[in-house]
Amino acid sequence: MTIASSQKAERGNISFVQSINEALRQEMERDPSVIVMGEDVSGAAGRKDQGFEDAWGGVFRLTKGLGPRFGPERVRDTPISEAGFIGAAVGAAATGLRPVVELMFVGFYGVCADQITNNAAKMHYMFGGKVKLPLTIITNTGIGAGAAAQHSETLYSIFTHFPGLKCVVPSDAYTAKGLMAAAIRDDDPVIIFLHKLLLGRTRAGLRQSEEYVVPEEPYIVPIGKANIAREGSDITLIGIGYTTVLCLQAAQELEKEGIDAEVVDLLSLSPMDEETVLSSVKKTRRVVITDEDYPRCSVASDLSALVAEEAFDYLDAPPKRVTPPHTPIPYSLALERLYPPTKEKILAAVKSVLE
Numbered sequence: 536m537t538i539a540s541s542q543k544a545e546r547g548n549i550s551f552v553q554s555i556n557e558a559l560r561q562e563m564e565r566d567p568s569v570i571v572m573g574e575d576v577s578g579a580a581g582r583k584d585q586g587f588e589d590a591w592g593g594v595f596r597l598t599k600g601l602g603p604r605f606g607p608e609r610v611r612d613t614p615i616s617e618a619g620f621i622g623a624a625v626g627a628a629a630t631g632l633r634p635v636v637e638l639m640f641v642g643f644y645g646v647c648a649d650q651i652t653n654n655a656a657k658m659h660y661m662f663g664g665k666v667k668l669p670l671t672i673i674t675n676t677g678i679g680a681g682a683a684a685q686h687s688e689t690l691y692s693i694f695t696h697f698p699g700l701k702c703v704v705p706s707d708a709y710t711a712k713g714l715m716a717a718a719i720r721d722d723d724p725v726i727i728f729l730h731k732l733l734l735g736r737t738r739a740g741l742r743q744s745e746e747y748v749v750p751e752e753p754y755i756v757p758i759g760k761a762n763i764a765r766e767g768s769d770i771t772l773i774g775i776g777y778t779t780v781l782c783l784q785a786a787q788e789l790e791k792e793g794i795d796a797e798v799v800d801l802l803s804l805s806p807m808d809e810e811t812v813l814s815s816v817k818k819t820r821r822v823v824i825t826d827e828d829y830p831r832c833s834v835a836s837d838l839s840a841l842v843a844e845e846a847f848d849y850l851d852a853p854p855k856r857v858t859p860p861h862t863p864i865p866y867s868l869a870l871e872r873l874y875p876p877t878k879e880k881i882l883a884a885v886k887s888v889l890e
Contacts, residue, residue, distance in 0.1 A: 548748050552734045554708040555597050555673075558715035559635065561753045563605055566633060569719055570609045572620050573637030573673075577602030577610040593637055595675060595734055617647040621672070625655045628670040633719055638674040641728065642688045655724040656699035670724040671715075677730040677777060678827060678859070678875040683866040689828040691728045691775075692837075695805040701725040701758055702804040704776040708736065708749050710802060713756025721758060730777040730827075761808035763815070767797035770821040770885055773812065773838060775801045778825040778857075778876055785881040794885070804834055812838065813846050820851040823884045825876045830858040852888045857881050 549557065563569045571577075576598040592599025602610040613620035617638060624634040638644065644651065651672070658666050676689045695702050701723055705711035711729070718725035764779060765786050774782035779800040786796040799815050801807070816822045822842055826835035839854040857876045865871050 549708060550734070551705075551708045551711050551729075551736050552596055554712035554749050555715050555729070556592070556599055556601075557749075557751075558712045558719075558753075559598060559601060560604065562716055562719045563601065563609065565753065566719075567609075568631065569633045569635065570611065570627065571598055571601060571605075571635045571637075572611045572613055572624055572627075573598070574613055574615055574620075574639060576637055577607065577612050594639060595729075595731075597637065597673065597729075617643050618650060621647040621650040622654070624670055624672075625650055625658075625668070628655075628668045628724070629658060629666055633669045633671070635671040635673065635719060638672055640682075640686045640688075641674040641676050641690045642685045644674075644690065644693070651694070651700070651724075651726075652697045656697045659723065660699060667722040668724050669719075669722050671718040671721075672724070672726045674726060674728060675731055675734075676728050676827075677732055678864055678871065680731045681866070681868060681871065682731070684863040687864040687871075689728070689826075691726075691804055692828050692833045694726050695807075695834060695837075696832075699724065700805065702728065703758055703802060704728045704730075704804060705756075706733070706764075706774070706776050706779040706800050706802065710756050710762070710800075712749055713754055714758065714802070716753055717755040717758050720755065725758065728776065732777050733780075756802070759803045759806040759808060761802055761811040762800040763797065763811070764800040765796065765798040767795040767819065769795045769819060770823065770888065771797050771799060771812075771815045771819045772881065772885075773799045773801060773822065773824045775804070775826055775834060778827055781876060781878050781881055782825055784878045785885065788878065788882060789885060794889070796885070801834075801838075809841060809845070812841065816842050816846045817849040820849055821888050822850075823855045823857060823881060823888060825857040825881055827859065827875055830856065830861050833858060855884045855888050857884050 576593045624636040627634045678687045703714045705714045772782040782798045789796045824835045824838050835856040842854045857880050
């Protein structure tokens, strides 16, 4: 699927964070059952002289201004207890609300894993379909911000392992707003993984030529659909979130050498758009998959297996993965720069596949 081009808007581009914030505000205005929960999401711990609307909205300002607009009944600061507030959100979803809850960093999942994987993921099934669970979890991921081993992980592969959870990874401001709205409207639990290095970016859309802006009106990006961010014929580059940006940068470099790379922006990990992935690989006959998660049992490994099983006869070379090493994420800035996938590593992988 290629996302339809959005209309040109007079307001200019808004950032990734602003697009998430706008989607939250619009969905809360549209549906009074939407509530927001998390640590400092409303600004109850803020300084009054700074002004709540300007100063707060969680550590990444995703919920900036929502507290003053919608009040404490709908935007709730919570104690520092992920097990408690994720559990409360699961209960709220099961009893008729549409909670949006922020798990500040995905590495914190361990203290609330039972609430997510044992309750949220299974309740609809265990109650014979009689219970809907419209829960949205926002969590932050990503290497490159000097946040060390416990605050830089990606880990979306853990959650894609569990049936009953939908997992999406926006790559730009356009898909961030659209997937945020789609998640809130979905009757199943959806986890949105936001890469820290994307949050401040103002480029709205990852498109081949034109620059697009985020429409001001509400819209959704369908969950379960990948996007062809760049069409090509010589090799397929598959990206997830921030690695889609790296794949596009690599594709631009390859074009200078006469290599026409197609870039697939996965967007949805579960459900996964296998049809778009396989169609691209069958066309180009080669694939490089770039994933920032740990390499063992990763989404990159899953994609490599999918291609090998379903498109083996089309391949001119084995699938190639570009991932970090299987080690904890270093705090040292020099080591951190060496650790994740980069444009240069993608280019080296492409050259090895094309040899």
